Amino acid sequence: MTFLVAFVVAVLYGVGVYMILQRSFIRIILGLSLLSHGANLLLLISGGAAGLAAFIGRFSGDDTVVDPVPQAFVLTAIVISFAMTAFCLALAYRSWRLTGDDDVAQDEEDVRLADTALHRGSRK
Amino acid sequence: MRVLLVIPLALPIIAAAISTLFRQHRMVQRTISLMAVIAALAVAVVLLIHVSEDGPVATPVAGWPIPVGIALVADLFSALLLVISLVTVLAVLIFSYGSKRSDEMWQFHPAFLVLIAGVSLSFLTGDLFNLFVAFEITLVASYVLITLGSSAEQIRNGITYVVINVVASLLFLTSIAFVYATVGTVNFADLAQKIDGVPDPIRISLALAFVVVFGTKAAMFPVFSWLPDSYPVARAPIVAIFAGLLTKVGVYSLIRVETTVFQGHGVGTAILVLAGLTMVAGVLGAIAQNDMRRILSFHIVSQIGYMLVGLGLFTVAGVAAAIMFMIHHIPVKTSLFLVSGMVEETAGTTALDRVGGLRKKLPLLALMFGLAAAGIAGLPPFSGFVGKLSIVEAGFADQNYVIIGVSLAVSVLTLFSMAKVWNGIFWGRPETIHPGNQVLLSGHRTMMGATIFLVTVTIAIALFAGPIYELCERAAQDLLDPSRYISAVMDR
Secondary structure, three states: OHHHHHHHHHHHHHHHHHHHOOOEHHHHHHHHHHHHHHHHHHHHHOOOOOOOEOOOOOOOOOOOEOOHHHHHHHHHHHHHHHHHHHHHHHHHHHHHHHHOOOEOOOOHHHHHHHHHHHHHHHHO | OHHHHHHHHHHHHHHHHHHHHOOOOHHHHHHHHHHHHHHHHHHHHHHHHHHHHHOOEEEEOOOOOOOOOOEEEEOHHHHHHHHHHHHHHHHHHHHHHHOOOOOOOOOHHHHHHHHHHHHHHHHHEOEHHHHHHHHHHHHHHHHHHHOOOOOHHHHHHHHHHHHHHHHHHHHHHHHHHHHHHHHOOOEHHHHHHHHHHOOHHHHHHHHHHHHHHHHHHHOOHHHOOHHHHHHHHOOHHHHHHHHHHHHHHHHHHHHHHHHHHOOOOOOHHHHHHHHHHHHHHHHHHHHHOOEHHHHHHHHHHHHHHHHHHHHHHOOHHHHHHHHHHHHHHHHHHHHHHHHHHHHHHHHOOOEOOOOOOHHHHOHHHHHHHHHHHHHHHOOOOOHHHHHHHHHHHHHHHOOOHHHHHHHHHHHHHHHHHHHHHHHHHHOOOOOOOOOOOOOOOOOHHHHHHHHHHHHHHHHHHHHOHHHHHHHHHHHHHHHHOOHHHHHHHHOO
């Protein structure tokens, strides 16, 4: 069971990283939320093997319940990543309103510098 | 005394909430922000005095016992940085009152206050996961501030900034999961006690994971390019506060985690190499630029390298030098950005080839730039000289001559590019000033006053370098031997 969770974490990270490397901002946002799901799942199993009983109120003292602290971490992290995703989507909408597409734009200053470097090279 | 620990973060948050209620009343918002910052600064000064006399002080939050609950801790390192950060924040806040376009939107004051709360919490927290939360508070506020106005350029560069920071936060979360899976705690003091039982390969991997996480936040060598890309587009007071504080929070966290928690185990050389590359990459990037804001932004990167050199040595002298350098860097860098803000408001741009001869129009501003630039380049007797001298001395004591050579060469190049800014902006034939941007606008004196205040602070740091360095040295001793920190947190 723990292996399965680890496998899912790996897939989420892999797909998330792939999506972040895309040009379209919406795909980047989807990649970020996949990555955050991966991170949350990883946090969850850092508290103990998957499949253990949940920690509910009456604690008998034996070690067969999962550690509740990472679950509290995950709750916090979910709320934060929710807010981040909402903000990113607002940013994407604004970017679409301004430019008409959702590609992450070129940096003009970088383009200018690269041009200067190229021209110097050709003059020599 | 322990209740004071909560105030520097609770007060700005409460003030931010009140500030949102007064959207239509800018004067009320300004008064609330000013009062919150001054009160937080007063508390920080009291904390610093207390901590320097009686050692670290800690308190649990919400009544949970300490390894489980969140601990707020102030030691000399965090108290020093808290004081200098809040002094800088105060100057920037006053500057923003005079700046033409900064607080015309009501979101400015609440976001600014939340940012301060996040920075204070980063300095005061004694808990790894809470540090993550503090970073997120800071970042959410900074996302709002950097895109305030939502022009096309701000959105474009804001996207870079947001994405890189979210990715870094997720890596942070991942590293926390690994730490928790390994050690079973996230409290710094508890971690410091239990980390010795962790086998070396795992311990070093964890330490390196945090180098990557905080390195991204601090704009360290391979992951620095987001900073000069995103900072220059924000408005003057906002970019000034980012330049002064945000990367330094990353450096603070790196120093805290690598010393207090991991006790410099096996990552010193890696940090030194990255520090050297950061210095060189930053200063070379600055030389290629042609805009004052972008030049200054690249210099943030190169200066981060100096702080990392001090950390990478992992000696008391080295870490003390890193802290000294941070204390000097926060106000100096911010004052340079305040100068660039005034240049922009006067001339409409900060491009070197489109501004000129400001020395005649604004002699006082030219003087302020000269003083701050001499400080950042490390000319004696200014504050940067003290910072760099202590780093070079620490390097000599450790016989690490390569890194000394690199840092001195970078220092010369820094002087070169400051001279370039001086030539481009202040010397030469006065260019036509952008119409509608006449000098001596109503807010001019406020902005100038704030800039002069901050430059005076940097000169005061140079004047009182002896006592400040002594404090830094004691802070470094506590970092490298965290027994006092641990006992303050665990045996309250």
